[in-house]
Amino acid sequence: MQLMTAAEAVKLIRSDSSVYIQGSTSIPEVLVAALADRASELRGVKLYSGFAVGRGPAPYCRPENREAFLVNSLFVANNIRRWLADGYGQSIPAFLGEIPGLFRDGTLPVDTVLLNCSRPNAEGYCSYGVSADLAVSATECARVVIAQINAAMPFSYGDAVIHSSKIDAAVEVDDPLVEVPTATPTATETRIGQYIAELIPDGATLQIGVGGIPNAVLTALRGHKHLGLHTEAMTDGVLPLLESGVIDNSLKKVMPGVSVASLALGSRRLYDYMDYRKDLVMKDVAWTNDPFRIRQNPRVMAINSAVEVDLTGQVCADSVGVRIISGVGGQHDFMYGGALSEGGKTFIAIPSMTEKGESKIKALLTPGAGVVTTRHMVQHIVTEYGVASLRGRNLAERARALIAIAHPSVREELERAAAERYGHSFLRLR
Template sequence: MKYTTAAEAVRLIQSHSSVYIQGSTSIPETLVRAMADRAGELTDVKVYSAFAVGAFDAPYCQPENRESFLVNSLFVANNIRRWLAEGYGQTIPAFLGEIPAMFRDGTLPVDVALLNLSCPNEEGYCSFGVSADLAVSAAECAPTLIGQINKAMPFSYGDAVIHISKLAAAVEVDDPLVEVPTAVPTEVERRIGNYIAEMIPDGATLQIGVGGIPNAVLAALKDHKHLGLHTEAMTDGVLPLIESGVIDNSLKSVMPGISVASLALGSRRLYDYMDYCKELVMKDVAWTNDPFRIRQNPKVMAINSAVEVDLTGQVCADSVGTRIISGVGGQHDFMYGGALSEGGRTFIAIPSTTPKGASKIKALLTPGAGVVTTRHMVQNIVTEYGVAQLRGRNLAERARALIDIAHPSVREELEREAAERFGYSFLRLKH
């Protein structure tokens, strides 16, 4: 492979084509900036972006480039959220695990994939490093692959490898990956984490997300045994459990002995751990998030978060009213797969209130709020006030359980709303 400049490499992008940009903490920023610099030469380039943590606002999404780049977000990331809220792009609703099939069957055609890759190994293979997720399928489908070969990218095993000969152009960079600070759990988050950890048995397989509550759960699992990891996102929080042997993957049915993830986001310590680590594989998100593969593992514990929950158990996790702030991701996939798993349990973990003091448990969802996990699928809602076990309960019983874990300041109001909605079937229920 002969290396070239970023400006020369992105000349392979043509007007009216479609471009996939790799995500996670590995947006190929050098290539993205070079592409944006060509805005005056390009028209109607459709851009697919996915779950990502960007170091900068996405230049292609800014108002002055609105005729050059048509942004179709597959998950509203921080680097484009503001511009999409102002109408300079749109989001495509889809389960993250189903998007690879849309690339493969042509529903979402991909002409060019911009990739952030590790340095090649002795056989000439580069790794997608921290971002297998959609990058595997996009690279498989796009006829033109442009890579920035990045000294900062770890080499990870699994689906996330590609031979350098597959690249139409390559640029050498040494760009640090975005680091996501490990969230230190608050007292509220620790209480939520402890409630969940008490319900996780030894030998369980974990799917766990990002933030203070997941870290609180992980910290509370230090005395557990023989846990497994099969997750969408891998974070720093799992490292102490792997290093201490609590996560040994010995009882998993799918890839026993191996930690499985589709993307990673964390500190340099996590990225260094991943580099040439044979006890970890990074897989296509269509593989990790397949509910029928997830269910094959024993005692799957799926732990996810939400923006708000209504009294029947409907979960909004991707919007504040009509404003889309993220995406469905793998919540549905793991909630479903976890529910089907033998001995599996699923959790929606939320503080009872927002940072501004508004209740996250509401009589009705905010108008325009999207339902990510339906009332038919939810099992356990957890706040700092306890666990509402909803599985098998009728709507009035669900309302009673959710009010009991809501913030005390809103319980009386929620009682009135529930009584009006469910009548005697709610009133007859005692605390």
């Protein structure tokens, strides 16, 4: 491992090459800034990025850099969202769990990877810390590995390790990770969380997302026993359950006794908790998100969110109309794996209305909206007005159940739309 400056390290990147930039809350900001500074020297550098939380807009996303860097997002993150919305970059549709395969089979070639790693341990291994997800496969496939050796990065076990001898260029930094404030659930979110928690049995294995509703669910689970954690994203919300022993992973079939995640985002408290903790591992997202591995755990509870849902149960979770705002992520992987799990349940949890006062349950999806989870896979839709259980129900029955949990101000409108669409088969369900 050769130590050098960031400016020297990024000189290894050539025009017309492809670069993967590590994500989660561990974007290698020092290296990225140095790369952006080389814009006048480069042309056609393809940049791949996945789920990430940046401190601000990515420095390569400037109009004067549009010929130097071609942004191809695998999950539209906050630091590049405006760039893509303005038409300067593009997103690549793919299930998050399948993206490592695109790297490994050469569909998405990776020449260079930019990492944010921990300092080496006694055996010379560095850890990717909070971001195994796509970094594991991208590093495996890259010809050149450039890393920040970051005093602020926790050392996590699992797939997220690399021997220092495999790093071609290293830059020593002490660059604090982005911290994501723990979302305090609103009254609406708390009620949704309570509905879901009532349907989760002791001994369940959790996959849970990010935000107020997931935190509300976790808070409502504090009286449960012997829960397990096999998730894509780990947040501060799980810490009280881990520290109290509610999550003990004792009944899991896949890596019993160990919490499993692919990435983490939260506060410094979470990052410190992860440091050198052998009962918590970070795995390649192709491993965590494999539906047929997920199903091996009993009673998988997959809890995800959505932008909007239509009266047939179609779930849009990655776009507002035609504008892509995120990605499929692992929703499909866990909704499928959870449905296959013995005793498993899957949930789409949403407030009935947006902050702008628009219904999230609609007669038809907004034109251009993408379907992330199909109507064939949905089990439970949950709002503050209750739970719509859709599994095994026909389309008219689904419409009736969803209208019952929609905001009261839109129910009459949805009733008319459903009656027009389904006729007597809907009207007879009054």
